[in-house]
Amino acid sequence: MAMEELAAIKKLDFNMCMQCGKCTGSCPVSPKSKLNPRRFMLETAYLISPLTMHPPLNIQEKGELWDCTTCSTCSYRCPREVKPMDVLIGLRSLLVEAGNVPSTLGDALEGVYKYGNPWGLSRSKRQEWTQDLKVKYASEEEKIDLLYFVGCAASYDSRAQVVARAIVKNLNALSIDFSILGNKETCCGNEIISLGEKGLFEEIAGNNLALFDRYGVQKIVTTSPHCFHAFKSRYGRELAVKHYTQYFADLIDEEKIRFSGKIGKVVTYQDPCFLGKHNDIYDEPRKIIESIPGLRFEELGRSGKRSVCCEGGGGRMWYDIPGERLAEDRVREALDVGAEIIVVACPFCLLTFDDAIKTSGNEERIQVKDIMELVAETL
């Protein structure tokens, strides 16, 4: 056991954990996985203390560590604030350093290292989604006041590209001056650090900060709550970053948005974990949705702080586990409240719900759309 890799874990005060089990009880994947955050808290405390446990914990055999979606429900609900999610990520780093990584996750990490995106797609294709749209690319001549950071999913995935295109259309419709990094944009690294690849994350963060400095970036708005979280909380520097829901909610407050169309449908909303549980952003997305004319908004049975992860975070976009995906259960919840559209604010939610609607056989009854798509349809 390389103890230096446990540094992050060592900082945590395990004496605070009272083994109440609220973490495991709250974990959305624990019903279908061996993942047991409470037990990991106990075993890790033994691992770094002079006490011994029989049999001793062998991290290398704990493949269920990859099942965690880093939704943060365990950390959020922990009555003693000991952050079990951080412990799981710390333990993942021990697997990463031993090269003990599932092949699809290894491919995602290599893809980011070599091509700047977890799908390992060519860098030269990163800005193809812009097609005929009016966008300004970063250049040395002009400082960027507002950077639209597109993110990997919205750059490369054909379904998520629709969201990037909608954001650009909306910004243009509101005459907002912005730039994108185009093919120079690189993964934010949020999923990389979540997978425990600290060395790669440090490199990515360093390179991205240098890129922001080079183009004099003042403010950043992101498609993905994952990129938003990385820039806000994981880069070790204060960046003026907003998720697009915050940015557009502000525009509504400032009365800069006038809708001309309407959507006569019943809609519900899936709180992305990296907006809600990680960053307490619950009101802004709802403000935008409810301001769109014509639609009727219904909350899911479990929403806001009680929302359930779609199962797309923490590297789970590239790693599947047996059993029904959580998003399928959420699709049924959405149907229960009479929704015709599940509205999301995260490309990973969009893609997991898109799949879940198909695998649960509900394509005729419900669809998933990003908030920015609804705005683009009604502006």
Add this chain to the structure above:
Amino acid sequence: MEIIVCVKHVPETAEAEIAIDSSGKGIKTEDLVFDINEWDDYAVEEAVLIKEKLGGRVTIVTVGSEDADKTLRKCLAKGADRAIRLTDKAFDGSDAYATAKILYGVIKDLPFDLILTGTQAGDDGYAQVGVILAGFLGIPHATMVKKIELMEGFTRVNRELEGGLEQVMEVGTPALLAVQTGINEPRYVSIMGIRKARQKELKVLGLNDLGLKEEEVGESGSWITVEEMFIPPVEKEAEILVGGLDAISSKIVETLRARGLI
């Protein structure tokens, strides 16, 4: 167990847009991402697995420029013990024969029980270096190896043939085995691991160190000359023949004859 693995630092071309360079004999590589040749990655993993089981030492050898150090460091991070890079202006333009001769220049003086190579390289796809190197060294070899069992004085290997067939062979050791993909699952190497591997030995040797003459390597020492490299034109016409067997057969013969192909 002393194992030598020969690796190559190659451009990844599967997803890339390929363009021919100004010489007309190669491709533009400026925008391409380089990494360890896929087949060699499996060979390195197999060597490290054998070392982890039986003990010993794994030495990585490559022919390439300084950029190839990235591949060597990756191999060292995977668990290899030392690396040797063979580099010299005179090596430019070497074909498989000349490359094997360069590798032989250093390997002939190294102790080994086993030499592993990839079956082929993802860039030029010659699949010859390992076989020619075995010839220079005067040792037996096997190609397209999907399984290795080490015995006393020999190794039993499974070779992958077409149509899902596998052939089991016994090869006397020391031997050279050219490894096929899928023999194992290459491990992930972390960036931290690659950084730590900087402490391991990486030796750089040139023409004089290997006791080779300039005319023995590079283009003058090669048997193959590249005349031209081009991207095959995309055909626009496709005709689907309909009718009975006889009608279709006659039509095919007629078409081939009309184009002077038969």
